[in-house]
Each structure stands twice: as structure tokens, then as C-alpha cells.
Amino acid sequence: MPELESIAVGDALPERTHEPDTVQLFLYNAAIWNPHRIHYDEPYTTEVEGHPGIVVDGPLQGDWLSQLALEWVGDDGELVTFRYSNRQAAYVGERLRARGRVVDVDRDGGLVRLELAIVNERDEPITPGEATVRFRS
């Protein structure tokens, strides 16, 4: 984890790649008790809803953004504010990346503001977000 004193605006967070498969979506939707068929019923999803494949949950992508911030601060920090917006669908089989960078540092308050995004293989930010993390003193 970084030291607050050494963090600068523009610093990039370590990227993480996610390749969600049907097992992960099964576990996730079971864990959050979400029976929406677009996350596990492929014939329904493609033939009735017209998607090209099984849809990756939007909140799961939101979780990946929060993980990026929380892993970066490690056990010495916490999430204070978090926002995200699912702008474009993602499908099982896609390779997604979570990335982020520092956009503001408040050393007195121990706060760092991060710009975050899930990007797809075409480098399109499909789920942009923002987080404020607090470093515990």
C-alpha cells in the first residue's frame, strides 16, 4: 500500500483484469439473491432479451471498482464515498480491466480521491466511477 505522503495526483492504481465466467456469475447472483434470468439463462437472454450473451451484473462491476480502491489502500484505509454508473453492458467471455488514478490528495484530512473505470477490450470505459478513501492515521 502507498504512504499518504508519497501519493501524487496522476498516480495510477495497479490494474486488475477480470474475466467473469458463468461460475462466477452463478456464485455472485446466489450470494446477492438475484434471480434475474439474463445472468444465467442463455437461451432466454439471447432469444427473448436480444443480448449477445449472458450479461455481467452491473453491481459486480461496481464491486470491482471498490475493490481496486480498497486493495490500493490495504488494511490501513477505508472507503468513504463511492459512485459508479453502468453505461454499457458487458458479457461473459469478455476480458474487462479495472483501472484508476489519483485525482486529488487532501493530506491534512488523510483523504484521496480516485477516478475509476471498468474498461472493455476496446478500451471503452463501460462503468466509470469515483471513490474517496481515507487513510487511517
Add this chain to the structure above:
Amino acid sequence: MPLLSPDLKAHVGHSLPPVKAEVTRREIRKYAVATGQRLQRFLDGDEAPPMFLFGLFQPIVERERLLADGRQPDSGVVPELPLKRVMAGGTEATFYRGIYPGDVLVSTRRLADLFEKEGSKGPLIFAVVENRVETEAGEPVMTEYVTRIAR
């Protein structure tokens, strides 16, 4: 002519009855594995990842009441709108404390705002739902605003 009638606008401020849920280590661990967490405190279930709250209050309804697409029926906090194509507009949350096994949390959802705008392809209606999560003793845990956009 506005799409939102005074009757619809009158729903702003209305709340659903509070919902209570208990946080267990087992449920935290399931969520941590399912989402690919790597911090040990989450994998061990000593603390829940913040987004764990998204699933904690999902309604558990009888199989017969699920809709044809599998979803649970709408909670009713947003009234039926004159525009029918609904999409997610974003989520904004503030966290006040961690979430731990043994916590008994209470969620209250309220229609915080309902307004319309003219988009490039026609009118849009924005419905903003506030979700306040507190401990049983009233200590704030998280406040979240979720926007739905109807077009």
C-alpha cells in the same frame, strides 16, 4: 406539457417500511469469494466489503411471485411512470462505518426526487431513491442514492 403530474410528484418523500437483516460471517465469505476479493479480512469474513450491502436487503419472495424474466416484483417506492423504458442511472454512496458479522442492520428506502429533463432523443424522467442503512441502535452505516432513468 410536463410528464410528471402533481399526483406523481406527490410520491416524493414517501418511504417503504424499514427492512431488517442480520450480517453473518458465512454470507460475507460467500460474497467475498463470489466477487473475487483478495483482502484477507473480507475472505475470512471479519468484515464485509462495502458493496455487500447491495445484496443484504434483496427481498426474498415466493417463487410464484417472480416475474417472467426472473426478477422480484418492483418494491413500489417509485410509482408507475408515463415513460416505460427504464435504465440504471448510477449509484452514489457514503459509508460511515464498517460492516461486521453479527451486525443487525436496518434499511429504509425513500423516493428522494422525481424530475424530468429534455434529452437529445426526447424526454427523460429521473427517479432518485435514497437507501439509508443504520444499525438497530440508529448508528449510520451507509446512505446511498440510486438513480433510475425512464425514457
